[in-house]
Amino acid sequence: MSVIELTIIILIGSYFAGLLGSLTGLGGGFIIIPLLTLALHVNIHYAIGASLISVIATSSGSAAAYVKEGITNMRLGMFLEIATTAGAMAGAIAAIYTPTQYIAILFGLILITSALMSLHKKTVQLTKHKSYLAQKLKFNSSYPSAEGPVEYNVINVAGGFFAMLFAGVISGLLGIGSGALKVVAMDGIMRIPFKVSTTTSNFMIGVTAAASAVVYLQRGYIDPGLSMPVVIGVLLGAVTGSKILVQSSSSKWIRIIFAIVVSVVAVQMIYNGILGKI
Amino acid sequence: MNKLKDTDIQAVIGWVLRTGVMLSVGIVFLGGAIYLYRHGHDVTDYRTFKGIPAYVQLNGIINGILTFRGRSIIQCGIILLIATPIIRVAFSAVGFALEKDYLYTGITLLVLLIILASMLGGHAG
Numbered sequence: 362m363s364v365i366e367l368t369i370i371i372l373i374g375s376y377f378a379g380l381l382g383s384l385t386g387l388g389g390g391f392i393i394i395p396l397l398t399l400a401l402h403v404n405i406h407y408a409i410g411a412s413l414i415s416v417i418a419t420s421s422g423s424a425a426a427y428v429k430e431g432i433t434n435m436r437l438g439m440f441l442e443i444a445t446t447a448g449a450m451a452g453a454i455a456a457i458y459t460p461t462q463y464i465a466i467l468f469g470l471i472l473i474t475s476a477l478m479s480l481h482k483k484t485v486q487l488t489k490h491k492s493y494l495a496q497k498l499k500f501n502s503s504y505p506s507a508e509g510p511v512e513y514n515v516i517n518v519a520g521g522f523f524a525m526l527f528a529g530v531i532s533g534l535l536g537i538g539s540g541a542l543k544v545v546a547m548d549g550i551m552r553i554p555f556k557v558s559t560t561t562s563n564f565m566i567g568v569t570a571a572a573s574a575v576v577y578l579q580r581g582y583i584d585p586g587l588s589m590p591v592v593i594g595v596l597l598g599a600v601t602g603s604k605i606l607v608q609s610s611s612s613k614w615i616r617i618i619f620a621i622v623v624s625v626v627a628v629q630m631i632y633n634g635i636l637g638k639i
Numbered sequence: 640m641n642k643l644k645d646t647d648i649q650a651v652i653g654w655v656l657r658t659g660v661m662l663s664v665g666i667v668f669l670g671g672a673i674y675l676y677r678h679g680h681d682v683t684d685y686r687t688f689k690g691i692p693a694y695v696q697l698n699g700i701i702n703g704i705l706t707f708r709g710r711s712i713i714q715c716g717i718i719l720l721i722a723t724p725i726i727r728v729a730f731s732a733v734g735f736a737l738e739k740d741y742l743y744t745g746i747t748l749l750v751l752l753i754i755l756a757s758m759l760g761g762h763a764g
Contacts (some may be wrong), residue, residue, distance in 0.1 A: 588667075
């Protein structure tokens with residue numbers, strides 16, 4: 362295949378990856394990596410490198426908007442970034458020594474899990490309980506809403522920290538933002554309101570990806586010829602996605618269809634991984 | 640006396656992120672145009688990992704940019720993109736220090752230290 366053909370195919374694929382990733386909140390990496398490896402037979406290390414770069418672009422771009430709105434809990438994000446960056450560094454180093462077929466299998470498994478989690482209905486009850494650590498670390502905060510500021514408390518800091526460590530390892534190993542895992546850690550374990558957890562998770566993704574990208578970059582896994590169409594495509598797709606106002610009823614359908622597509626892709630990744638074709 | 644507030648830091652951070660992304664993607668786009676112009680009809684093969692080509696190492700990048708090589712310019716944009724969230728963290732550290740929030744200045748510096756360790760970890764090929 363010639364450079365120009367490959368670039369155009371990746372550009373179009375990445376655009377839809379960015380669009381779907383932003384509509385479902387799963388991020389573009391979930392589609393980019395299977396597209397590059399399964400359909401275009403790109404080495405998975407190159408695919409992960411390109412995906413990481415697109416993750417940094419989309420997360421930083423949308424974080425810029427969210428931070429201004431004042432929903433992001435910057436102290437909480439900063440503290441949890443200790444865990445995600447340390448995990449991401451470990452994950453990136455592990456990726457160097459892990460045979461590519463195991464990376465593909467793990468990718469498939471995480472993909473299915475995240476798709477299922479994105480279907481899960483989120484109901485977080487605000488907790489009145491005040492944790493000692495959360496008070497010391499100044500996590501308890503409020504976010505603006507139509508009915509005025511909503512106060513919330515954060516609990517189970519240690520549990521959330523360890524879950525973030527895991528999310529960081531996955532991000533470094535597989536080159537995805539692992540936003541779904543981060544949101545679960547914050548909603549489920551730390552009882553943070555959904556609006557705050559999604560924006561704060563997004564805020565952390567860029568730094569987490571950068572911590573492993575510096576390792577990938579030095580290993581030569583980040584190829585400019587591949588990364589160029591991926592970054593541009595995903596970013597344009599994400600911008601389009603953020604402009605589309607999704608109604609809650611149709612949003613549910615998008616999620617279900619996306620979960621099915623993602624599961625089929627995931628099974629293919631696992632299948633090819635087991636056969637050693639990746 | 641002017642007191643620095645969280646909202647001021649948020650505004651600066653938002654600006655850093657936005658500028659970093661726009662600038663780096665612009666550079667990637669420019670490099671991409673040159674790369675396609677010069678190599679658009681070459682045949683590619685990404686099936687196997689080929690090690691680290693010269694144009695991604697620092698000397699190679701500088702040489703490449705000076706000689707107008709598309710891939711070197713793309714890589715320069717990508718490095719700037721990776722640096723964007725790291726610069727954001729550095730700005731947060733300064734912000735927390737100005738706020739006299741020393742606990743969070745320390746936490747932020749620790750994050751920077753981890754990224755530095757990752758960078759200098761000796762895992763380059």
